[in-house]
Amino acid sequence: MMEQYQAIKDQYPDAFLFYRLGDFYEMFNEDAVKGSQLLELTLTTRSHSAKNPIPMCGVPHKAAQSYIDILVDKGYKVAICEQMEDPKLAKGMVKREVIRLVTPGTQTDSSASEAKENNYLTALTFNDNQYGFAYTDLSTGELKTSLLADFDAVLNEVTSLQTKEIVVDDSVPEPLLAQANALGILVSTQVETIEASEVNYLTQDLDADLSKRVVTLLLSYVTTTQKRSLAHLQRAVVYEPAYFLKMDRSSQRNLELTTNIRTGKKSGTLLWLLDETKTAMGGRLLKQWLDRPLLNKAAILTRQNQVSELLDHYFERNNLQDDLVEVYDLERLAGRVAFGSVNGRDLIQLMTSLRQIPKIQHTLSELDPETFKSLLNQMDPCLDVADAIEEAIVSDPPISVTDGGLIRDGYQPQLDQYRDAMKNGKQWLANLEAQEREITGINNLKIGFNHVFGYYIEVTKVNLDKIPKDRYERKQTLTNAERFSTPELKEKEALILEAQEKSTALEYELFTQLRELVKTAIQRLQKLAQAVATLDVIQSFAVVSEDFHYVRPDFTDDHDLEIVEGRHPVVEKVMGRQQYVPNDVTMPNDTTILLITGPNMSGKSTYMRQLALTVIMAQVGCFVPAKSAKMPIFDQIFTRIGAADDLISGQSTFMVEMQEANNALSHATENSLILFDEIGRGTATYDGMSLAQAIIEFVHDHIHAKTLFSTHYHELTALEENLAELQNVHVGAVEKDGDLVFLHQIQAGPADKSYGIHVAKLAGMPDKLLNRADVILKQLENSDDQQKIAAEPNQREALPVDQVETAEVKGEPEAAEQGSSMPQSDEQLSLFNDAEVVNPKAQRIIEDLKTLNLMALTPMDVMNQVYKWQQKMGR
Numbered sequence: 001m002m003e004q005y006q007a008i009k010d011q012y013p014d015a016f017l018f019y020r021l022g023d024f025y026e027m028f029n030e031d032a033v034k035g036s037q038l039l040e041l042t043l044t045t046r047s048h049s050a051k052n053p054i055p056m057c058g059v060p061h062k063a064a065q066s067y068i069d070i071l072v073d074k075g076y077k078v079a080i081c082e083q084m085e086d087p088k089l090a091k092g093m094v095k096r097e098v099i100r101l102v103t104p105g106t107q108t109d110s111s112a113s114e115a116k117e118n119n120y121l122t123a124l125t126f127n128d129n130q131y132g133f134a135y136t137d138l139s140t141g142e143l144k145t146s147l148l149a150d151f152d153a154v155l156n157e158v159t160s161l162q163t164k165e166i167v168v169d170d171s172v173p174e175p176l177l178a179q180a181n182a183l184g185i186l187v188s189t190q191v192e193t194i195e196a197s198e199v200n201y202l203t204q205d206l207d208a209d210l211s212k213r214v215v216t217l218l219l220s221y222v223t224t225t226q227k228r229s230l231a232h233l234q235r236a237v238v239y240e241p242a243y244f245l246k247m248d249r250s251s252q253r254n255l256e257l258t259t260n261i262r263t264g265k266k267s268g269t270l271l272w273l274l275d276e277t278k279t280a281m282g283g284r285l286l287k288q289w290l291d292r293p294l295l296n297k298a299a300i301l302t303r304q305n306q307v308s309e310l311l312d313h314y315f316e317r318n319n320l321q322d323d324l325v326e327v328y329d330l331e332r333l334a335g336r337v338a339f340g341s342v343n344g345r346d347l348i349q350l351m352t353s354l355r356q357i358p359k360i361q362h363t364l365s366e367l368d369p370e371t372f373k374s375l376l377n378q379m380d381p382c383l384d385v386a387d388a389i390e391e392a393i394v395s396d397p398p399i400s401v402t403d404g405g406l407i408r409d410g411y412q413p414q415l416d417q418y419r420d421a422m423k424n425g426k427q428w429l430a431n432l433e434a435q436e437r438e439i440t441g442i443n444n445l446k447i448g449f450n451h452v453f454g455y456y457i458e459v460t461k462v463n464l465d466k467i468p469k470d471r472y473e474r475k476q477t478l479t480n481a482e483r484f485s486t487p488e489l490k491e492k493e494a495l496i497l498e499a500q501e502k503s504t505a506l507e508y509e510l511f512t513q514l515r516e517l518v519k520t521a522i523q524r525l526q527k528l529a530q531a532v533a534t535l536d537v538i539q540s541f542a543v544v545s546e547d548f549h550y551v552r553p554d555f556t557d558d559h560d561l562e563i564v565e566g567r568h569p570v571v572e573k574v575m576g577r578q579q580y581v582p583n584d585v586t587m588p589n590d591t592t593i594l595l596i597t598g599p600n601m602s603g604k605s606t607y608m609r610q611l612a613l614t615v616i617m618a619q620v621g622c623f624v625p626a627k628s629a630k631m632p633i634f635d636q637i638f639t640r641i642g643a644a645d646d647l648i649s650g651q652s653t654f655m656v657e658m659q660e661a662n663n664a665l666s667h668a669t670e671n672s673l674i675l676f677d678e679i680g681r682g683t684a685t686y687d688g689m690s691l692a693q694a695i696i697e698f699v700h701d702h703i704h705a706k707t708l709f710s711t712h713y714h715e716l717t718a719l720e721e722n723l724a725e726l727q728n729v730h731v732g733a734v735e736k737d738g739d740l741v742f743l744h745q746i747q748a749g750p751a752d753k754s755y756g757i758h759v760a761k762l763a764g765m766p767d768k769l770l771n772r773a774d775v776i777l778k779q780l781e782n783s784d785d786q787q788k789i790a791a792e793p794n795q796r797e798a799l800p801v802d803q804v805e806t807a808e809v810k811g812e813p814e815a816a817e818q819g820s821s822m823p824q825s826d827e828q829l830s831l832f833n834d835a836e837v838v839n840p841k842a843q844r845i846i847e848d849l850k851t852l853n854l855m856a857l858t859p860m861d862v863m864n865q866v867y868k869w870q871q872k873m874g875r
């Protein structure tokens, strides 16, 4: 047996092998050692007496699913190896085979809590200059593919799909695999590609070779691991990320669209706010929409019209909601039909769901016919399928499909005959029992049945002397009773058991015929599911828009943006409408940048996020939290908000900040939205301020993307004088009796003070410390000789973008001089030379610097020296 085990295990070296032995799945060797730890099972051994006993542990086959789920959720694969023949009939070793490899990306038996989430398996190939990318959800049959230009685009797709597993061939560059691993994604390699008619069918709409290659790779992996029908997979559809509003990985994360940064959960996200869907399909579609807001105005308007219609028709909306609640997960039910894992209860759910469709159609037809025309056209209620199920299956079928009791009486004559035979047989047995009691005079004589001995007559020991010994044959002895049969009973038993066996076998056959019939309707069911899911999301938007008083936004064809009394939808929901202070965002055509100043905690970040979420809500077709709103359709959103360290990539906070800013500066267009929250604060003040100013100027002069830039560098507010498209705004706060009161209100012009010490006070810092900080602040303010780095137009002559980049990369001094208004090296020196400004500590550092013998130092020595200086300066 261990030889057989090893031969199978060798084929699945990277998976836990669940090896079926009777009623258990056993694991051996390293699998057992590791599996027992991960699953908290007792580790035992096989052949204890041998020199090297084999480690072993096991799980009951009936409870296996939960153990498999634990391992797969932890990112492992599980190969399920079954006995392929009846051990009683097998000659020699029982034949065993792996019937399925369960992996994180192919897991389809999800729990109810995951019903509103897709589980995507992705695949990737590379052909020198672009990536072929594909993904599928095996439980719903969705199959999509795209060609992606670069590494970042792949990472964006992978993160937005939240895939747990990516299938690659050997063309994919190593660094990408390492990144995927670092993100906790399982990388599976598939070498062999399958030639099959199913694969040809699913890839027939694809033109590009690379698309065909990647979808074939994905399907090959699915076929080799799943070993079951893939009839429900939909023909591969090409999608273009460029058709959707683009947000990079960090923006999606920072804006908490679907995942809460702190908890990793849905609660507190935009998805959580907008999700009033009634079906699992709707829930999944809503998440997909939030990941991919639209760019096409007509498509957005179609959704808006539908939301508006449902918003205006309360009763019809209520009816639709009642009907949608009764619609089960059609997509996943179709998947189970294809896999052959569907049972009677699933079919009844399918039938019940289909019965709702005519009602939904009726309600929709009472609304504006044009608005819902396309959805109505997609809604085929599949009445033939519903009728077939209703005719065949009892209304409350058992879970098992092999034990009978699921087909209706009257559905099939032969089955009725068997059932009659069973029923008559039972009556006959009841008569026999009465007759034998009478003959023997034993009142508690009874007729019973068990699987081993069949039907028997049971007589208690005290009555044994009364039995007719010539007719009664002993079958079994119990402590208090004996069990007998009679020739007559034996004959009838054969007939009854035969009828029973034949009836369950026939029921199963009828069930599989029905399943095959439903299978032919899978594509119709999937199309219907799409329409139902869309309707569900639309009604969800209508509900939320009504509950929170949202307004329908208008889209401008130029760059005019005006939001009146806008709110942050999630913060407003959490704190209540009364508490939230609404704010306008006014950025007409000639305003590119809003420079936002104001104390800490006043609401700068909230204001910026508020605009981004409003844009996203508008472009998914929902109404928005404002009194009125008009805005252009944005092509991309870039954010640099908060200090989210990218520990995985091993970068420092400041490095990540610069990379994200650079990403925005290199990809944004005049149709993009940029949110920069306190750029530059992660480094020394002058460096940070210089960078911040240079970035603002760059956006202003070269990119023209609508930009919100918050800062604590008050010096930057002077930029308004020279940058025509920049406006200062600030978040108001007032001092009252020495305390700071936040107004959370955006007002025109720059903030007058920073109030950092007040905020420290609010945080509960000791009075002594605060007083000292106040003294230092006063000293600094008095000696205020700070540089005002106003951006003189002559200093920041516009440079073509490519030249600016070259200058940055090469660090050429002449180019830098032309392209930036940052303080030049001479200016910096003059700072140090001016003895009145330099404090004594700084003076000592300058002396150190002058005397330092660089040639005698290692880079590490230099680091240490710089560190010491920083300490001296009190950093």
Ligand SMILES: Nc1ncnc2c1ncn2[C@@H]1O[C@H](COP(=O)(O)OP(=O)(O)OP(=O)(O)O)[C@@H](O)[C@H]1O
Pocket (backbone or CB within 6 Å): 571, 579, 580, 581, 582, 583, 598, 599, 600, 601, 602, 603, 604, 605, 606, 607, 744, 745
């Ligand atoms: N418009 C508003 N109405 C009511 N409360 C608000 C509003 N805006 C922000 N707040 C509250 O103020 C808190 C602080 O807001 P936010 O984080 O946006 O401040 P900030 O100015 O960006 O602070 P920092 O400069 O320290 O990053 C929020 O958590 C929220 O509770």
